[in-house]
Amino acid sequence: MTVISLDAVKRIVELTVDGQEVRVTEGSTILDACRRLGVETPTLCYGDTLTPVNVCRVCVVEVEGARTLVPACSRKVEPGMVVHTDSPRVQTSRRLVLELLGSSVDLSTAPDALRYIEEYEAQPDRFGADSLTVAQAVKVDNELYVRDYSKCILCYKCVEACGDDHQNTFAIAVAGRGFGAHISTELDVTLPESACVYCGNCIAVCPTGALMPVSEFERRRDGTWDEAQQTEVDTICPYCGVGCNLTLHVQGDEIVKVSSPDDHDVTRGNLCVKGRFGYQHVQNRA
Numbered sequence: 001m002t003v004i005s006l007d008a009v010k011r012i013v014e015l016t017v018d019g020q021e022v023r024v025t026e027g028s029t030i031l032d033a034c035r036r037l038g039v040e041t042p043t044l045c046y047g048d049t050l051t052p053v054n055v056c057r058v059c060v061v062e063v064e065g066a067r068t069l070v071p072a073c074s075r076k077v078e079p080g081m082v083v084h085t086d087s088p089r090v091q092t093s094r095r096l097v098l099e100l101l102g103s104s105v106d107l108s109t110a111p112d113a114l115r116y117i118e119e120y121e122a123q124p125d126r127f128g129a130d131s132l133t134v135a136q137a138v139k140v141d142n143e144l145y146v147r148d149y150s151k152c153i154l155c156y157k158c159v160e161a162c163g164d165d166h167q168n169t170f171a172i173a174v175a176g177r178g179f180g181a182h183i184s185t186e187l188d189v190t191l192p193e194s195a196c197v198y199c200g201n202c203i204a205v206c207p208t209g210a211l212m213p214v215s216e217f218e219r220r221r222d223g224t225w226d227e228a229q230q231t232e233v234d235t236i237c238p239y240c241g242v243g244c245n246l247t248l249h250v251q252g253d254e255i256v257k258v259s260s261p262d263d264h265d266v267t268r269g270n271l272c273v274k275g276r277f278g279y280q281h282v283q284n285r286a
Contacts, residue, residue: 015081030061030072030083039085042094042116044207045155046073049268050165053156057097058116061085069093091120098122105134106151109209109220113153138217141190144198144277146217147183151210154181158202158211166270171195172202200276204259204269213277215256226251234261237275242266244275255279 010025017033024033029052034041045056052074060069064082069090072083084090098117102124107113117124139147156174163170171194175184185194203211212220219225230251237244245264249257258276262269 013077013079015077015079015083017083018085024077026077028077030063030070030075030077030081031059033077033083034061034072034085041072041085042112042119043073044113044116044153045157047157047160047205047262049262049270050157050160050205053160055154055156056101058094060090060093062087062090095120095122099124099126101153103127105153105208106148107208109151109212110153110207112207139191140214140217142192142198143214144273145200145203145211145213147191148210148212148217149182151208152183153208153210154183155207157205157207158183161201161205161270162196166201166268167197167199169195169197169199171197198273198277199271200273201270203276204271213257219251219256225256230256237271239272239274239278244271246271246275248279254283 010027012023013026013028014021014023015033016022017030017037017039020037022033022037024036031041031043031046041061042058043056044058045054046052046059052071054071054074057071059072061072062084063070063075064084072085094116098113098120099122101107101113102117102122103126107117116122134152135150139149154174159172159174161167162172171191172183172185174181175188176182185191185196191198200213203213206212216225230249233248233250235246235248237246244267245260247259247261248255249259258271258279260267260269260271260275
């Protein structure tokens with residue numbers, strides 16, 4: 001006879017989102033409730049496989065009775081909660097956040113952010129042409145991926161992927177405070193001197209292209225990167241018996257990038273250095 005603990009049974013919570021009643025399980029977030037209703041809520045620092053860290057603030061919503069806007073990605077639902085996701089207050093907050101990001105960071109390779117800027121009619125250029133505060137040279141210190149921190153919005157996703165959520169390598173963290181905050185290796189050493197194992201899971205979660213495979217970086221630099229001409233082929237990694245799912249991004253007759261689906265039961269979108277970068281032998285036709 002199987003005994004089910006009452007503590008393991010989750011209650012159903014009822015709330016209202018934009019005038020629509022919705023029922024979700026206890027412990028769900030406002031974002032979960034929005035998605036259940038099909039209400040699109042913008043996110044940049046949130047990842048389905050990562051612990052929410054509430055730093056980008058573009059997902060904020062208005063909860064009746066709350067003094068401030070709350071992040072939908074982490075705020076747990078409560079019975080009877082009344083949520084507004086598109087109020088003038090929410091729109092103004094999201095627009096300003098996007099303007100501040102767009103005025104200080106290069107978002108040219110951040111399609112979601114660019115779409116949100118257009119959707120909310122944000123005007124990053126109103127802060128002036130000299131407002132770019134993080135312009136810096138691209139860090140190219142290994143053969144697998146580059147770091148362009150002029151595109152970094154400090155979403156913490158790479159830190160979470162490298163740390164507790166996935167890899168547990170802890171090669172990178174946020175260093176400094178205020179305007180001096182930045183992603184750094186321990187003691188700010190180069191990647192080859194750090195604890196990095198080149199799994200590339202930080203690349204997989206980066207929403208802006210601040211972290212990018214060398215193959216993609218070089219093609220973008222040369223003007224030959226064309227996602228419209230790319231196809232995706234799903235396969236299984238050949239290197240070991242774990243059975244990781246791979247998505248090969250193919251342009252022409254060449255593999256230009258490898259990713260893994262977030263809903264893969266084994267790895268949840270994560271790969272090792274071989275799975276993500278070890279595909280050159282496939283196209284060695286010499």
